[in-house]
Amino acid sequence: MPDAPYGLIAAFEDTGSLYRAAKVVRDAGFTRWDCITPLPVHGLDKAMGQRRSIVPRVSLAGGITGFCTGMTLIWYTDAFDYRIIVAGKPFFSPLFAFPVSYELTILFTAFATIIGMFVLNRLPMHYHPVLKFRDVRRATDDRFYIVIETADPRYDPKATRALLEKAGGREIEELES
């Protein structure tokens, strides 16, 4: 049996029509669908009913880890593992440990943010039905698309196609999985 198609893809010529169509699809109750845009369209996340990204939580965790790493590292090396008196200064003080801990906070936050973003986006994913779409080149250039997956519980080959057509989608076709 041939694989079921991945979903339906509909093209839109500008951000305005995509934005309005996204609201239509959202209000129709679809959950497994996506917009493909060559640029971040302002407000599209709300039009799609997306929640606020949770990347900041990962970043915060990274930042706290970084700061603690810095403080612990300096305390362990200079005040615990091998003490050396330098200019009569204390072996450990959060004051002189601060600049390095501060930098490590930023370093760890950066890594956490980027790794968090990749994990949440399930990237890298080099094989995806959208990437096999014949006109994907326009999707990273100047055209906008809405993809509704067949896996969506509300998906119906005819009704969904009609919905996309009514929402202004053009060149609606099936995406092979």
Add this chain to the structure above:
Amino acid sequence: MSHAADSHDAPAILREVKPAHLPRPALVEHNRSFNWITEKICGIVEGETPAWWWWCFAVACFVASFTVFGISYVVATGVGVWGHRTPVNWSWPIVNFVFWIGIGHAGTLISAILCLLRQKWRTSINRSAEAMTIFAVVCAGIFPVFHVGRVWYAWFLFPLPNYNYIWQNFRSPLEWDVFAVSTYGTVSVLFWYVGMIPDLATLRDRFYATGRKTRSFLYGIFAMGWRGSARHWNNYEMAYLILAGIATPLVLSVHTIVSFDFAVSLIPGWHTTIFPPYFVAGAIFSGFGMVLTLMLPLRAIYKLEDLITQYHIDCMCKITLATGTMVGYAYMMEFFIAWYGANPFEAFTFINRAFGPFAWSYWIMISCNVITPQLFWFKSVRNNTTLVWILSLFVNVGMWFERFVIICTSLTRDFLPSSWGYLSPTVVDIFTFFGTFGIFSVLFLLFIRFLPLMAMAEIKAVTPQADPHRDHGAGFTGHGDPSWQEVPHR
């Protein structure tokens, strides 16, 4: 609230005060389409390598070889072949290090601080400015790494367990500097790379469509399978904003810590609290000088006038003017405090700076850093691209001399006249430094040849047609600023 809502429920007061209609300058001129932007930027990467590129590359490699030879000679012989002697044991390497690190700061300023301040004009210059940052950090890193003398022990700078069983001294600002600069380099690369992912995906798809599969594969690896999904953009934009948010305190802290290298010591002329802000302002000043130096030729060669408009040049000139004036204020304030502080060593140091054996370098610094940027007050100067470019060169020269003045005047004549001296660089010093411009140029030329020179996705996002509400209800259409046309909440 937003302008989008003005037409419906603007506050009543607005009808009485009649706010002036202040059109925002277009960030992309001639109302270019998305496709035009893609073609323009990708065309640079996809087209034939132009002849001028090969010529520049050959010259840049030749110049870079000076550093390679200089460094090889130093490693083979010892740092004694450099001109630093007691009392100036820091001399050129630290001058060059601070100079290059400072250059890098404008890139982070443009990409991070201007992003947080929603200065949308940053979009067409941020990619290349970030590239400049990274390459400048590479050039900067060469000097301290080889200045340690036995470069194969440079890893002692990092807290790695070693057979001497001795840890780093975290009470020293030099160790803070190791962390500041390595964090700065790493975060700059990450920021640059993350910003580039959507554009790499564009290149991947375009190469695939034109049948250049190998290149498509290579760009594809780094594009991470980006497919422009709006759900991805949601996380991506948040991540980008956070990176901008952390890069801002990072860039301020890096040059603060660099200035601690000096300020934490007791040498007259260094031991001042003005150093951190003064160094940061100077870094941004020099960095914008370098951005102008690089952008203006690029704009002319690749005919990017619609993307780097006169408005962009105006903005950069004004920031140069502002930071240059801050630097001038810092010079003045240093003199004032030297007098007001009633410390005879401080007072002597500053008189010595202006009238001592290094007076020539002091006055080069003053004329390049304080007088040159003042010309940017005039619109006619800012509109004259050639003149702006020449002035930007003066800024670069001036900021190198600033570090030279700070380091050499203070160290050659500190407390005891019996330990005074003078500093003359050797030919190895001069060629090694000169060569770093070659290294920088080689890297920058490779960048403009193989990577998208401008952030296409971001430029598209600031064009008027990116605004989904453009055709209905938006009060001011066509000014390319979707941010002030928020989505009406459900």
